[in-house]
Amino acid sequence: MDYIHSNPTYTVAVTAETTTHGVDFPDVNIEVKELIVSKNDTSDNGTIRAPLLSWNEAHHSMVDSMETVTISWENVNVHVKPKNRACCRGPDPNVVPKHVLRNVYGMVRPGSLVAIIGASGSGKTTLLNTLTSRVNSETLSASGDIKINGIDVGTGIRNISAYVQQDDMFISTMTVKEHLTFRAMLRMDREVNKKRRLQRVDEVIQELGLKKCENNIIGDPGRLKGISGGEMRRLSFASEVLTNPPLLFCDEPTSGLDSFMAENIVQLLKNMADKGKTVLCTIHQPSSEVFALFHDVLVMAEGRVAYMGDTDGALQFYKQTGYPCPTNYNPADFYIMTMAVIPGKEPECKQKIETICDKFEETDRCKSIKNEIKSTAENPKKTGIIYEEAFSNTSRYEAPxxxxxxxxxxxxxxxxxxxxxxxxxxxxxxxxxxxxxxxxxxxxxxxxxxxxxxxxxxxxxxxxxxxxxxxxxxxxxxxxxxxxxxxxxxxxxxxxxxxxxxxxxxxxxxxxxxxxxxxxxxxxxxxxxxxxxxxxxxxxxxxxxxxxxxxxxxxxxxxxxxxxxxxxxxxxxxxxxxxxxxxxxxxxxxxxxxxxxxxxxxxxxxxxxxxxxxxxxxxxxxxxxxxxxxxxxxxxxxxxxxxxxxxxxxxxxxxxxxxxxxxxxxxxxxxxxxxxxxxx
Known part of the structure; x- marks a missing residue:
């Protein structure tokens, strides 16, 4: 970008093209005042041409102009509903419902890639389903305050987010491009014309590295030969990001993939977060290289929050708690093993988990998260496209x-x-x-x-x-x-x-x-x-x-x-x-x-x-x-x-x-x- 200097204090208009929800928004203008430029940025003719901001700062400024999503949640509780007794007598009052999630809290800002990790049964997937309003109401009861930009949108969160589930499900006889075209025709905004939809399909295919297999049938493992497992996983992401949603949830995106392909998928998520998306994903046993790609981590154990924050801070917290991570040891494996309930040692392990979770609630980091949640709720953003889509009363179907x-x-x-x-x-x-x-x-x-x-x-x-x-x-x-x-x-x-x-x-x-x-x-x-x-x-x-x-x-x-x-x-x-x-x-x-x-x-x-x-x-x-x-x-x-x-x-x-x-x-x-x- 070129910025022309004429005065120590002046106004610069930056013009760029961007895309959100699959729709082009040209001429996004950012007005910047009091730009300070050094003499080293002066060209031969005396005109100063210098970058206005660093790439990351310019990127986030652009993101802010397009609207982003901050998701926060607190006091989230999920119980398993007891089964009804015979003869239509209802549930047994003496049976205590299982507490799956216990007062879970957290907050994720735009541009962040957050890993939710924990041992099996810690409540990772249940938390993800609760945040996306996908809890099975027949078997589970959920409560809590889940807010987008400080506003409780309820099931409207589905209108502004995408959810890449753990199981890849496709019509096996369709090709990659046919599948994405089908999704584009039915899920993108009604105002987008067919040419732009097809163009968006080509863009996503290129971005996610599916070009070489775009004309191959998807297939069904064990029945109909098709694309590889890694390509199928990337196709799942492609299906969800066609509309360029600002909020993305992923349930174990690396399951069943080799280490190289797992790193490839998480790098893809990181790239999305770097473009201003808010990305949360549960992840099962990531390698140290994969874990290093995440900005923040949320450690879950027995339905509680054991830690939430940046990955470096997690090491310091566990060290201060009395559980230092060994040298040259994968931090993700360390957290999972530390917070796991070992068969035969259930009382000791559960006591250790409760102690760690209680200590984290006493930390300044935890208090800071809760204060940010409160501050965001007190200053909600009740305008913009995201707000309108979340509370839209129109048909849930984009296509007629x-x-x-x-x-x-x-x-x-x-x-x-x-x-x-x-x-x-x-x-x-x-x-x-x-x-x-x-x-x-x-x-x-x-x-x-x-x-x-x-x-x-x-x-x-x-x-x-x-x-x-x-x-x-x-x-x-x-x-x-x-x-x-x-x-x-x-x-x-x-x-x-x-x-x-x-x-x-x-x-x-x-x-x-x-x-x-x-x-x-x-x-x-x-x-x-x-x-x-x-x-x-x-x-x-x-x-x-x-x-x-x-x-x-x-x-x-x-x-x-x-x-x-x-x-x-x-x-x-x-x-x-x-x-x-x-x-x-x-x-x-x-x-x-x-x-x-x-x-x-x-x-x-x-x-x-x-x-x-x-x-x-x-x-x-x-x-x-x-x-x-x-x-x-x-x-x-x-x-x-x-x-x-x-x-x-x-x-x-x-x-x-x-x-x-x-x-x-x-x-x-x-x-x-x-x-x-x-x-x-």
Missing amino acids: WYQQFVAVFARSTKTVIREPMVMRVRAAQTIVLALMLSLIYLQLDLDQPGVMNVNGVLFLVLTNVTFSSVFGVLNSFPLETPIFLREYGIGLYRVDVYFMSKCLAELPSFIFIPIVFCAITYWMIGLYATFEAFLVFTAILTLVSNIAVSFGYIVSTAANSVTTALAIAPPLMIPLLMFGGFFLNSDSVPPYFIWLEYLSWFKYANELIAVNQWSNIDSIECEVNGTIPCLYRNGEAVLKYLNFEADNRWLDWGLLFAMLIVYRFIAFLILFIKARKSKN
Whole structure:
């Protein structure tokens, strides 16, 4: 930057371009008075051109003009809610709730990278979840004063922060750039145009070192080969920093990474903090090189604060307390080991932890933190973009409904097409089963024994289409539900958008596959040979296939895993199969099970395909003096024996369409309830 000297006391205007929340803010002007410049900064022509401030000072001045975040918290307590007793009697009053966090306090200013460390069970992740308003209200109760720039924003903290969770969750068949573009389209401010969104995606890819793998699929370890673990971790950060949030939380960002990649990730966090962000992260067993990158450290033990401040001060505090860190020993390991509860020595370890925590509360450093928290609360900043976003009453979704639908539908379609086990395996399975079934029932004779064969193959075809469709979607939701719940929780898209996109993306396969199956089996088996009858037969089985998909969606959305879905689907389907009119005549259904018959699409579909096959057959071969009795002289006799009525065809069509809609609505309702519970 050039600054022209004309007077010992003068005004300088600095112009720069910056970006916040994914939006450009050009011409940020900083007015500086009484600039003092030495003679050494004079150029040959007598004009002084000198840096106004050091890089760090200039940077922080720029940051202040853009708005930053100071987060503070005090008296934070979290208890585990006791479980209810049997017979709806509520929790046992004699059970003392476990105290997970005990009067936790702290403060982090802009430009700081803070490490929250401690032994397992010390309360690190619980603190992070509490600060971000992500505590599970069903199992935990939380209280305390958590403030942004001195203001209690409540759940509004989610609007101005990003949370990189410990588990990396992505749609495995998407590429890195496609995933980031999807996030940019749905999460960036509505005012940002598409060109700027795509430009921001390229910027983030470049900044986080993802350029070489931007066109590679993300993959799924152990199932689908994709990008490396380090690249996947960086992609998690890229997903969250697209909107350039001023506040960033990270839960164990180095878990599962080698030492080099762990240092790379923490250096990335430090770079973000150096740009003015407020960054807090829990970290598990960092190396000494990684630990040295942090500006401050918060040591947790048994749900209490054992120390908070700069890393050098931590060594001095523990030394004064009587626990000096050995020479050439990793300080992070020392803090964790010192504050750990060793099995078999619980009373001594807990007493030591309480002593250290109590001594820290008596230090000037602790008193200074609490005074700063109080001072910030007494002088809150109630203006600016951050304040407006935190208390925004507008929709929690940045993108409008149609934009959400376009983005989610495009992603769902790519997933269906690229999933290696979906189209190819399902198509191959359909062709093989169709050929096998057709060869077994090849060109059936229309005689007395043939009636049983035709009825059997009709119901077998119906059963095959149903089971293949149900089992084809049992993994649709359990595999993606964790990703959906996370994306729904941060307001990427609505539940109805996701559900409709999934249904429409998978619809073509459940239309195409039944048509292929019918085209092979109908003519090879030798059913009623008219094109009109073939079209009706195909339409019935296509509708049945989609009803079965709807039923599969109910099981899929209700189950928490694919294993559970596979376990509960057959027992639910067998009763519906039994009341389909083949194994049990409709007149023989017990009255107390009549409701199951009405819920079975097998009953209505079986009646339709039987009517389609037999209603136009006027005669069936019958040997008068033969050994085989003449049971059926025409198709009408067959329908009468099965207790089917041709007049019911329109009722059957209507009920099948109603089932298609009702079953799918039930599946949507289950998914909606799950989403709402996870959000709360």
